[in-house]
Amino acid sequence: NAGVTQTPKFRILKIGQSMTLQCAQDMNHNYMYWYRQDPGMGLKLIYYSVGAGITDKGEVPNGYNVSRSTTEDFPLRLELAAPSQTSVYFCASSPRQATNEKLFFGSGTQLSVL
Amino acid sequence: GENVEQHPSTLSVQEGDSAVIKCTYSDSASNYFPWYKQELGKRPQLIIDIRSNVGEKKDQRIAVTLNKTAKHFSLHITETQPEDSAVYFCAVPDFMDSSYKLIFGSGTRLLVRP
Numbered sequence: 697n698a699g700v701t702q703t704p705k706f707r708i709l710k711i712g713q714s715m716t717l718q719c720a721q722d723m724n725h726n727y728m729y730w731y732r733q734d735p736g737m738g739l740k741l742i743y744y745s746v747g748a749g750i751t752d753k754g755e756v757p758n759g760y761n762v763s764r765s766t767t768e769d770f771p772l773r774l775e776l777a778a779p780s781q782t783s784v785y786f787c788a789s790s791p792r793q794a795t796n797e798k799l800f801f802g803s804g805t806q807l808s809v810l
Numbered sequence: 811g812e813n814v815e816q817h818p819s820t821l822s823v824q825e826g827d828s829a830v831i832k833c834t835y836s837d838s839a840s841n842y843f844p845w846y847k848q849e850l851g852k853r854p855q856l857i858i859d860i861r862s863n864v865g866e867k868k869d870q871r872i873a874v875t876l877n878k879t880a881k882h883f884s885l886h887i888t889e890t891q892p893e894d895s896a897v898y899f900c901a902v903p904d905f906m907d908s909s910y911k912l913i914f915g916s917g918t919r920l921l922v923r924p
Contacts, residue, residue, distance in 0.1 A: 729911065738816075738899060738916040739854065746910065754911060786853060792910060797842055797903075799912060801853040 698722055702787050702802035709777040709809045717772040717805050719787030727790040728770040729799070730754075730762065732783040739786065745770055746792075777809045812837045812904035816915030823890050824923050831918045833900035834882040843876060843883045844912075846899045854899060858885070890922045 703718045721728065726747045731739040741754030745764040759781060761773040770789075774781060787802040813836040823829050833843075844859035860867045860874045860883065867874050871890075876883040887894055900915040 727910070731914075739914040741911055741913065744911050755913070790912075797844070797859070798856045799844075799846075799854075799901075801855070803853055 700787055700789050700800050700802035702785075702805050704805060705803065706806045707808070709774075709807065711777060711779065711809060713777050714773070714775050715777070715807075717774070717785055717787075717807075719770045719772065719802060720768050721770075721787075721789040721800070722768065723789060723791070723800065724767060725789035725791050725800070726767065727792040728764065729788045729790075730760075730770070730772045731786045731788065732756065732781075733786060733804075734783050742772065742785075774807075779809050781807065782809050783807060812840065812902050812913045814900065814902050814913050814915045816900050816918060818918060819916065820919045820921070822921045822923060825890060825892060827890055829885075829887045829890055829894070829920055829922075831885045831898055831900070831920075832882055833884070833902070833915050834880075835902040836881065837902070837904070838878070838881060839905060840902050842903050843874065844901050845872075845874060845885045846901065846914075848897045848899065848917075850896070857898075887920075890920075892922050892924055895920055895922045 700721045729744045730742040740756045743762040745751045751762050785805045788799045816833045841862040846854040847857045848854040871888050873886045897917045899917050901912045904913045
């Protein structure tokens with residue numbers, strides 16, 4: 697049981713490049729989230745999903761896209777990377793049950809856009 | 811949507827003293843109030859949570875209190891130790907658009923001086 701797995705751990709992009717951050721969970725959780733954390737700052741919600749085939753915008757969705765074709769996977773796509781997207785990205789999942797709403801976080805992806 | 815404010819942004823205490831961090835929220839329908847701890851370079855992890863039908867919950871040296879009337883909840887750490895040094899985040903559910911997502915406070919950096 698690996699929990700929430702994120703890849704890659706580190707990445708440097710040039711302005712205008714695109715990339716996909718991978719996130720997979722093996723806990724059969726319906727709810728999955730993408731947060732970004734700027735240096736010294738809090739967690740801002742980018743996108744979330746309540747189940748396969750369903751996604752919705754969070755607080756800061758501009759410049760990102762997501763898909764949820766399976767329960768396990770929730771990739772985050774960056775198109776036309778900008779320096780403002782330099783951040784640490786955390787994927788998380790939750791069972792969202794009446795007695796268990798805990799968020800399980802991945803180890804994060806540190807992204808620099810230069 | 812939900813608005814979460816967390817204070818203070820930084821807190822420095824002497825080892826053995828107590829630390830208190832407070833969060834206020836805007837949606838009176840919120841019913842779940844977790845606290846996450848993030849050590850330097852690590853992922854956030856749930857340390858304690860409380861539901862709206864309970865006024866206080868304790869787990870060894872940490873406790874959370876909830877005042878639903880005033881719409882605020884607090885994290886209390888007693889007999890602080892150097893390993894308590896970390897960033898602490900409160901979170902509140904946002905039920906806007908009939909969906910469910912956790913909105914995080916801006917974080918409190920706690921430093922415990924030996």
